[in-house]
Amino acid sequence: MSCPRRRVLVGAGTIATAATIGLAGCLGGDDTATEESAEPIALDDGATCDACGMVIADHAGPARQLLYADEDEGPATFDSLRELVAVHEEREVRGDELRAAFATDYSSVDYRLEEREGTQRISTHAGASAFADATEPVYVVDSAVEGAMGEEFLPFSDRGEASAFADEHGGEVSAWEELGAIE
Template sequence: MKTVLTALSAAVLLAACGTKENTAPPPAPQAITDHSVGHYCTMNLSEHNGPKAQIFLNGKPDKPVWFSTIKQMFGYTKLPEEPKGIHIIYVTDMGKVTDWSKPNADNAWIDAKKAYYVIDTDFIGGMGAEDALPFADKGQAEQFAQMQGGKVVSFDEMPEEYIFK
């Protein structure tokens, strides 16, 4: 019985360690430079149009994981083989971008979990495929969807079938 209680106590302690929240303030988003390379495509982000994303992992506040498209960022968060110790995710706020052919120049970053995404549009993103368009303002997202087609979803509502199609 003592062995069972010891094992149970150890399991509870280990489980508690695995769920520890990162209480450090999130790092600020970084500007895209010539050294910003997409995680999956290994291409320089400044060479692509469309919204981008950057993920900061726990314990790595100076080195974001870069994404050439919003769909790639969502894929990273869903794929079981990718790290899950995510501190914060930033995406381009397309509502603040003045030149959609060069959205990187504005560096209008927002918290991805607070953004509204327009999906199922004809917008072709940085990798030559349809991509989601993030907006900080829900009204701007709804207006874009009404004018250009598509629908608005939150971070938690993003359909997996959209991400992986």
């Protein structure tokens, strides 16, 4: 994959994020608070996982964020999409309304695969520009490539890239709505 293509994809991701923020502003309530709360934040400056306390940028795998309609403070942050999905399912059962979910989009970053302790792991990208609306990408599940907490859901906005990744590293391609059933 060439560098210019990645720049185009990052630009497209930024446009998609802006559209998401604009749409969130139309949902009602205080427009200023809504816009601020629906934008991904960088998780690369010591941010910790709300589920386990690990420093997100220090560990492999996609970074992620959840924000609910009734929250005024910043999003809940995670170092594992499996943790995010588990927390989201609990919040859904309680009736909490999801305002925004963001995850690293591996189609928009130049990720690396690294061998650590006999396991292949994918690089972390925790800058705000690396995030996409987590409900939009497809996810590679059950691959041989792991994240911070072991087996991971790996998000790709480009279905072809996700399929190629799954072909090379094992796994299946699934939609956001299917992730809870995989747990």
